[in-house]
Amino acid sequence: MVEDINLKEIQRKVYMSFFQDGLWDIFLGLFILGWGLAILTEAVYLPGVYFVVIYFAIWGIKKWLTYPRIGYVRFSATSRRRITTRFVILLTVVLLLGVMAGVLWGIGTRPQWLVDYFPLIFNGMLAAIVCLAAYWARVNRFYLHAALIFLGAVFHLWLGIRWEFGFIGAGSIIVLIGLGILIIFLRKYPKIVEEAHSEDRQ
């Protein structure tokens, strides 16, 4: 029905407007970078710390940078519940992945195939989570980010590049993509102060 398609398209447009600043790309890139640094430094707590710090930093930056440029909207309670549920599911899966990786790598005897292909399995699962986020958020460029994460393991296995450098490389590229999107966003949407136009509304 025309009316339904129109409303769904408007809802999609509203939802997508909050991914056009590139900040979630930067968040993902820094998180992936954090995984690389965690492997490099053997500081397993780093991804968790990164996640919390960067997550709250991103929301702060959104309030300071994004909302004054494209405005603010509060979704319906149903939509907010759906978004929160999906975010919690993704976070839980990422945490379980981290715990599983730690346990598998920490046990004494491991099957040889697991040793050989662990980076591929781990990166593949991380990429699958990012693909799920891309599907739910309907942000197609997240599929590219997932591919970059998976390629890090491929380069490790077939080119001998150290596993952590795959994460650092993928994370750096994703951050750069996010920064590029942010720059385009800042140029496209200058800040507008409501009071400057108050005379138009008389």
Next chain:
Amino acid sequence: MRTDNSRGEVQEPITKIDKLIHEPSRYTLMAYLYVVEVADFLFLLRQTGMTWGNLSAHLSKLEVAGYVVIEKEFLGKKPHTTVRLTDQGRNAFEEYRGNMKRVLDNLPAR
């Protein structure tokens, strides 16, 4: 579907179309407000591409009709205006959509 009014006259659905919502700019505003809980002026400005004056004028008409509530506050020293649909506005929008659908569905085939 044609219905009879209190005098037994047949009314086409097209006569029930809410002319206030039917105006394209106001329909667009109502549609955006329908899919969210609250939106601020700047958001509506960016999404609809209207000018400040245009946006303000249309929202004022919707407010007078009781379809939207406009709330003004200050964030620090900066004015901040938010808009949301009232229950009356949501019902009116849904009724408008229903009536439009009936009108379009009843169009004769070519």
